Amino acid sequence: MTAPIFRTPEEVAPELGMSKTELRRYCRESGINTRLSNRRIMLHQDDVTKIIEWVRERKNASAATDEVKPDPFA
Secondary structure: OOOOOOEOHHHHHHHHOOOHHHHHHHHHHHOOOEEEEOOEEEEOHHHHHHHHHHHHHHHHHHHHHHHHOOOOOO
């Protein structure tokens, strides 16, 4: 039996070490997913790779913004 081409976030989330809710939210925020119907988000292996990159970039961007914040007590 061959592996499915499209997988649900529930199937992919444990592989990435995050909850299914987190992964669904990241898919909505980033727009990285394949919609098969109105409420059905599916992920291709390319989508999984892009989500990983998006999460890393998002983390790096937030770390850079945290450094710029002025100290209100200085």
